[in-house]
Amino acid sequence: xxxxxxxxxxxxxxxxxxxxxxxxxxxxxxxxxxxxxxxxxxxxxxxxxxxxxxxxxxxxxxxxxxxxxxxxxxxxxxxx
Amino acid sequence: xxxxxxxxxxxxxxxxxxxxxxxxxxxxxxxxxxxxxxxxxxxxxxxxxxxxxxxxxxxxxxxxxxxxxxxxxxxxxxxxxxxxxxxxxxxxxxxxxxxxxxxxxxxxxxxxxxxxxxxxxxxxxxxxxxxxxxxxxxxxxxxxxxxxxxxxxxxxxxxxxxxxxxxxxxxxxxxxxxxxxxxxxxxxxxxxxxxxxxxxxxxxxxxxxxxxxxxxxxxxxxxxxxxxxxxxxxxxxxx
Numbered sequence: 001x002x003x004x005x006x007x008x009x010x011x012x013x014x015x016x017x018x019x020x021x022x023x024x025x026x027x028x029x030x031x032x033x034x035x036x037x038x039x040x041x042x043x044x045x046x047x048x049x050x051x052x053x054x055x056x057x058x059x060x061x062x063x064x065x066x067x068x069x070x071x072x073x074x075x076x077x078x079x080x
Numbered sequence: 081x082x083x084x085x086x087x088x089x090x091x092x093x094x095x096x097x098x099x100x101x102x103x104x105x106x107x108x109x110x111x112x113x114x115x116x117x118x119x120x121x122x123x124x125x126x127x128x129x130x131x132x133x134x135x136x137x138x139x140x141x142x143x144x145x146x147x148x149x150x151x152x153x154x155x156x157x158x159x160x161x162x163x164x165x166x167x168x169x170x171x172x173x174x175x176x177x178x179x180x181x182x183x184x185x186x187x188x189x190x191x192x193x194x195x196x197x198x199x200x201x202x203x204x205x206x207x208x209x210x211x212x213x214x215x216x217x218x219x220x221x222x223x224x225x226x227x228x229x230x231x232x233x234x235x236x237x238x239x240x241x242x243x244x245x246x247x248x249x250x251x252x253x254x255x256x257x258x259x260x261x262x263x264x265x266x267x268x269x270x271x272x273x274x275x276x277x278x279x280x281x282x283x284x285x286x287x288x289x290x291x292x293x294x295x296x297x298x299x300x301x302x303x304x305x306x307x308x309x310x311x312x313x314x315x316x317x318x319x
Contacts, residue, residue, distance in 0.1 A: 006270070006271055006274075008271060008274065008275055012278075014274055014275045014278045016259075016270075016271075016274050017289070018258060018259050018274075020259075020260060020270055031269075031270070031271070032271065034269050034271075035269040035270065035271025035272055036271070037269075038268055038269040038271065038272040039271065039272050039275060042226065042227055042272070055271065
């Protein structure tokens with residue numbers, strides 16, 4: 001287990017000061033995707049979706065290990 | 081030892097010296113528990129109820145994919161499971177969030193109270209109804225409120241419940257939850273909670289950091305949550 005910090009970049013910056021204990025970076029990526037889906041589901045209910053943001057996954061030293069774009073969290077299907 | 085419990089009861093009704101003594105006599109033993117300890121497992125047959133003396137506990141249910149829903153938080157002075165007296169086993173788990181001190185109240189002693197002291201029995205019936213009212217309010221949050229309103233409603237509720245048992249310091253009180261715990265209370269994810277807390281902070285309503293809630297604008301916070309304290313039944317009433 002390690003502590004991963006999942007910062008949100010979408011227009012502004014929402015720093016994760018607390019972090020989450022997760023088994024590995026893969027689990028942190030899944031947590032990021034789950035988090036983005038949660039954010040987007042609320043946006044969708046309000047009738048707008050902004051997919052331009054990303055989640056920065058950092059370690060305890062503040063080093064960014066992975067950037068997960070919001071786009072990676074959803075598969076978009078347009079008409080037809 | 082049961083001072084906070086008495087504060088909770090006396091905020092709603094009078095408790096006679098005889099009733100107070102009966103409560104004191106009903107306590108079997110006192111236990112100290114570590115944080116994140118499962119205290120009651122769903123389905124297990126129970127012969128006692130738990131009165132929380134110090135710390136923070138919760139009722140919760142897990143789904144098979146690891147998702148957890150906390151269904152109620154308990155502050156000192158609450159019975160975490162007075163309902164187990166009549167249910168005899170629970171459909172949910174109960175765990176500590178912080179280190180806790182609990183009093184074990186054997187069901188046999190509660191039975192004696194119901195036989196001897198009808199008014200105290202009604203008062204305890206009231207407290208399980210109060211838990212049900214809290215569950216209904218959380219149901220409204222989980223089903224209908226926006227993310228920001230869910231968190232705002234929880235902070236309003238916990239402020240008043242802490243206040244009843246003398247655990248607030250002006251506009252501030254301890255709520256020793258991680259963002260993950262908070263997410264499990266309001267049906268969001270830690271990331272979503274993080275962004276929601278930022279929004280509440282930037283609107284100048286409330287600050288949540290290191291297990292402490294500081295409310296800067298009660299009216300604004302209550303407004304966002306559409307918080308109506310009626311469901312906490314805070315006025316005194318002769319039951």
